[in-house]
Amino acid sequence: MYKSEQLAQNLKLLIENGTWKVHSKLPSLREQVQRSGFSLITVMNAYQELESQGLIYSKEKSGYFVAEQVTTQIPQTHAVVALNPKIEINSLVFKYLKSIQSKHISPLGSAFPDSQLLYPPKLIQIMGQLSRNRHSYDQTTNLPPGNLELRKLIAQRYCMQGIPTDADDIVITSGGLEALNLSLQAITQPGDYILLQQTIFYGAWQAAERLGLKVITLPEHPQHGFDIEAFEQVIQTYPIKVCWFMLNAHNPIGFTVSDEIKYKIAQLLHEHQIHLIEDDVYEELFYGSQKPLPMKYFDQQNLVLHCSSFSKTLGSGFRMGWVYAGKFSEHIQHLQLMSTISANALIQNALVEFLSHHHYEKHLRMLRRALEKNKKQFFQYLKQHLPEGCKVYNYPSGYFLWIQLPDKVSSMQVYEQLIQQQVGVAPSPLFNVLPSHQHFIRMNCSFEWTEQIQHAVDQFVKIIDNRLLKPST
Numbered sequence: 001m002y003k004s005e006q007l008a009q010n011l012k013l014l015i016e017n018g019t020w021k022v023h024s025k026l027p028s029l030r031e032q033v034q035r036s037g038f039s040l041i042t043v044m045n046a047y048q049e050l051e052s053q054g055l056i057y058s059k060e061k062s063g064y065f066v067a068e069q070v071t072t073q074i075p076q077t078h079a080v081v082a083l084n085p086k087i088e089i090n091s092l093v094f095k096y097l098k099s100i101q102s103k104h105i106s107p108l109g110s111a112f113p114d115s116q117l118l119y120p121p122k123l124i125q126i127m128g129q130l131s132r133n134r135h136s137y138d139q140t141t142n143l144p145p146g147n148l149e150l151r152k153l154i155a156q157r158y159c160m161q162g163i164p165t166d167a168d169d170i171v172i173t174s175g176g177l178e179a180l181n182l183s184l185q186a187i188t189q190p191g192d193y194i195l196l197q198q199t200i201f202y203g204a205w206q207a208a209e210r211l212g213l214k215v216i217t218l219p220e221h222p223q224h225g226f227d228i229e230a231f232e233q234v235i236q237t238y239p240i241k242v243c244w245f246m247l248n249a250h251n252p253i254g255f256t257v258s259d260e261i262k263y264k265i266a267q268l269l270h271e272h273q274i275h276l277i278e279d280d281v282y283e284e285l286f287y288g289s290q291k292p293l294p295m296k297y298f299d300q301q302n303l304v305l306h307c308s309s310f311s312k313t314l315g316s317g318f319r320m321g322w323v324y325a326g327k328f329s330e331h332i333q334h335l336q337l338m339s340t341i342s343a344n345a346l347i348q349n350a351l352v353e354f355l356s357h358h359h360y361e362k363h364l365r366m367l368r369r370a371l372e373k374n375k376k377q378f379f380q381y382l383k384q385h386l387p388e389g390c391k392v393y394n395y396p397s398g399y400f401l402w403i404q405l406p407d408k409v410s411s412m413q414v415y416e417q418l419i420q421q422q423v424g425v426a427p428s429p430l431f432n433v434l435p436s437h438q439h440f441i442r443m444n445c446s447f448e449w450t451e452q453i454q455h456a457v458d459q460f461v462k463i464i465d466n467r468l469l470k471p472s473t
């Protein structure tokens with residue numbers, strides 16, 4: 001064992017047995033050198049190790065402090081978790097995405113709605129027409145910040161929700177993920193603190209990992225989805241630079257946070273001058289009569305960068321998204337010009353035609369109806385057939401069901417066994433890195449209920465039944 005590991009272990013004991021209380025200050029590096037007799041570099045390594053385990057946290061120019069204890073249960077309130085900044089979720093996500101890629105795999109693990117419901121014929125027709133005209137490929141008018149007409153149309157959609165928006169606030173990107181990644185890159189430096197929801201789209205973990213950020217997570221609230229009191233505590237405790245939240249049709253769980261809570265979040269962001277990257281790529285997939293408001297609506301100070309895309313409504317194959325960047329527009333354009341250069345010109349032009357002739361609204365109405373119907377069918381079937389001890393979380397938006405398995409059933413093992421039988425599902429370690437959250441499954445329910453789909457769902461149910469009969473492994 002290295003000296004630093006030995007020292008880290010001794011210090012960990014002091015935290016765990018309560019000798020050092022939560023939020024109390026640790027001895028400074030120099031004091032610790034004197035106390036322990038170890039070198040400065042050993043002490044620094046030991047402190048960094050404890051920080052990476054989430055046991056302590058650092059404040060600029062103030063030193064190190066004892067962090068809150070790691071929570072063990074998903075909807076537990078008032079618990080905050082500091083996580084290892086060296087989270088390695090990338091390889092798991094890569095392996096998972098590869099495993100469900102084959103067209104022979106039943107796509108219940110896919111993040112995209114059934115492609116039968118996307119790629120509307122009218123849009124394909126417009127693209128066909130435009131594709132015969134060389135001007136449609138002209139890159140110059142479509143370079144960052146993107147096609148002006150398209151940005152105006154997107155700005156109009158914000159205005160319709162009561163969010164004053166100018167075309168210059170918008171930057172068109174290659175999908176929502178680019179919008180999110182560029183926004184995060186524009187705001188942070190390596191080593192900055194980012195606050196994520198404890199269960200969140202794996203793209204957020206990947207981005208934090210890539211940019212070398214320190215991740216703090218906020219547990220979900222059992223009723224409201226978002227725990228405003230815990231949020232207030234975290235931002236008072238940690239020097240959070242930016243938050244990355246999904247508050248509408250949350251992926252993977254599905255909840256939408258109320259306007260009241262969004263308003264309070266905005267007030268706290270304002271008070272503490274913290275930026276928010278809002279992932280709202282499911283904003284259009286609500287079942288009710290009103291589109292939920294984004295955080296951008298409550299943002300008085302341009303602290304929120306709202307990111308969305310056409311991937312879940314028209315098709316992810318178009319790779320078309322945007323960010324309401326406001327004052328960050330220039331910076332984001334710089335970053336874009338250094339990486340992907342711009343979003344596809346032909347598709348930007350086609351979207352201008354499609355949106356300006358009101359085809360989008362009609363398509364969205366059909367899409368929402370189909371998703372609601374299909375998800376209902378899955379829900380009813382699962383409710384009837386899943387064994388006791390399973391719980392299905394069902395919310396009126398999107399196309400995912402979040403399924404809680406009995407504690408002793410590992411979602412990773414269920415996924416691995418199912419993939420052998422050519423069925424994909426998304427296990428919770430893709431979304432939540434805590435060992436206590438290994439028994440959830442995200443199921444894509446956007447598909448029409450066919451014999452084939454029923455067979456895939458039956459295989460899922462059978463594996464859980466069998467695992468419950470076996471002693472835990």
Ligand SMILES: Cc1ncc(COP(=O)(O)O)c(C=O)c1O
Binds near residue numbers: 176177201316321
């Ligand atoms: C929550 C969430 N955010 C962002 C993205 C990325 O969207 P896009 O395909 O537009 O890049 C996805 C895609 O699955 C997602 O589920």
